[in-house]
Amino acid sequence: MHQSKMTILSCSMDPESRSSLIAREAERLLLQRQCDVDFIDLRELELPVFDNSNCYDHPSYERLCRAIRDADGVLLAVPIYNWSVGSAAKSLIELTGATGAGGRKSAWFDQIVTFVCSGGLPHSYMAYGSLAMSLMLDFKCVINPYVVYATERDWVDGTVLSDTLAARLRKTIEVKLELSSRLSSRTYSSDWEI
DSSP: OOOOEEEEEEOOOOTTOHHHHHHHHHHHHHHHTTOEEEEEEGGGSOOOOOOSSGGGGSHHHHHHHHHHHTOSEEEEEEEEETTEEOHHHHHHHHHHHOOOSSSOOOTTTTOEEEEEEEOSSGGGTTTTHHHHHHHHHHHOOEEOSOOEEEOGGGEETTTEEOHHHHHHHHHHHHHHHHHHHHTTTOOOOOOSOO
């Protein structure tokens, strides 16, 4: 049986990031399911500014592209700020999604993407939507319809997932694994197209 390879991209720069805590719990759940997990914390990796030129020479570029491109699924753990995902996630996608000269191909094409979000207010729960739509339309990603969105109300003592949040994360991970398994035999391969 094929061992699923999952990449978790923790995109918060906050040293006390709650989205990163959820990402670590997702990692634990995936490891329990015998997945090969590549956990990348952007706080520990220098992310070059996307300039469509010199950024491709940065050592982080190839590391990130490979982690996304070679995965059976990607989990994006993002903070929600100002009704959108944090800027590091967008910078990551700009860097690894561009093609340009040199025969590069976006790492995101046909990827199965799951969102895990941490925000301040409950009514920002759809703030990841514009990024999800961009991934779906630009890169033909399959977006997991189950999303984790947590606020401070979803934590016990600020560091432990509430039972409700933990249950939502478990279901989101189960759906991610099922999507990855069922779509692993796809015969198509996407590129830039409308």
